[in-house]
Amino acid sequence: MAVATPRQPFVCLRRLPKTNRCTYSTTTATRTPPPPPPPTPPPSGAAKLSTRRLISLHGPDAPKFLQGILTNNVNATSYSPFFAAFLTAQGKVLHDVFVYPTLGSTFHTESNKSEDQGYLVEVDAEQVTTLLRHLKRHKLRSKFALRVLEEGELDIWAAWREGQKWTSHPSPTGSNIDAEGNITAVDTRATGMGQRILLPSTKSLEAHAAMQGLQESGLEAYTIRRYIRGVPEGQAEIPRDDVLPMNANFDIMGGIDFKKGCYVGQELTIRTHHTGVVRRRVLPVSLYPAISAPPEKIAYDTEAGVVSPAAGTEIKIQGKRGKPGRWISGVGNVGLAMCRLELMTDLQVTGEPSTFSAEDRFVVGGGEEEGLGVKAFVPDWMRSKIRAPKLQRRVE
Known part of the structure; x- marks a missing residue:
């Protein structure tokens, strides 16, 4: 007499817990090294x-x-x-x-x-x-x-x-x-x-x-010279329908005539110029290892060994809250960032006390400890053109 084989219980595959599939390769994965940085732009x-x-x-x-x-x-x-x-x-x-x-x-x-x-x-x-x-x-x-x-x-x-x-x-x-x-x-x-x-x-x-x-x-030489001077250019650095012209420094780069007649977009531009406050501007910035001291001046360094973060990466303050800026673009250790002036520089653009501290350290990419250090600079040509806040005088 044949012995009946016990029947296996029915299992619904849809209810089984999902597991990660592991794949194996017989070849060792190799990381492609980053391309070498472009050479320093020639003086002429x-x-x-x-x-x-x-x-x-x-x-x-x-x-x-x-x-x-x-x-x-x-x-x-x-x-x-x-x-x-x-x-x-x-x-x-x-x-x-x-x-x-x-x-x-x-x-x-x-x-x-x-x-x-x-x-x-x-x-x-x-x-x-x-x-x-x-x-x-x-x-x-x-x-x-x-x-x-x-x-x-x-x-x-x-x-x-x-x-x-x-x-x-x-x-x-x-x-x-x-x-x-x-x-x-x-x-x-x-x-x-x-x-x-x-x-x-x-x-x-x-x-x-x-x-x-x-x-x-090469084109990189021109780009590096632009970045050191804080000059944005093109759609990647001035996103379409995203920033006001003053945020991208058009007012201090001679791109706006505030005395001309009507043109498309004039109303808000004139109002901001006369009554508004420009708190954010595109500034030149320098990258450096977060464990090192920040640089005293901005200069392109082919041996800096840093890689620019992705566009739009937020800049953070070590040990503090707030959003002081956003990375735009860079070549090697120099680039451009949209910066809040009274957080990342010593410029004062309002009548309120500035929150800038020379002891603050700024990082971009990764966490506050493993990210790259970033320091914003205000070139002399820019500093001389940014207006100081108007002081309100009380009439006694």
């Missing part, structure tokens, strides 16, 4: 700005159109380039731009073939299509031609020389066109930023008179 050099593109506006209504949509003043009789921004109706930054008048240049003669004023608007390369849509939306029946320059039609160069001073005043002739018909501009955003030069792509660097004797450098 030039870099092609491949991250920027140009949009051409040409026609009789071009000056009036730009005057009603830009933060800076557009004078139809002026030939001086300028730095400016496009804003939302709520006063937030859409795009940071350079505007170059083209009349009298070789580009204007060959492309437009008329005496009507023309402009080239330089913008972040990744946002050129977005800005073009923005311009078309406001164009309506204005009489001017609008197009994006093809890649390779004109290259944008940044050039700087050791010990070269800068001035916000136009050249004696009032023109930004050099003897060779090329468009040039003094970068007046901060001390030592040098020049911007628009060159045909077929023209070599040595062929331009103003560029002779300059060492061609």
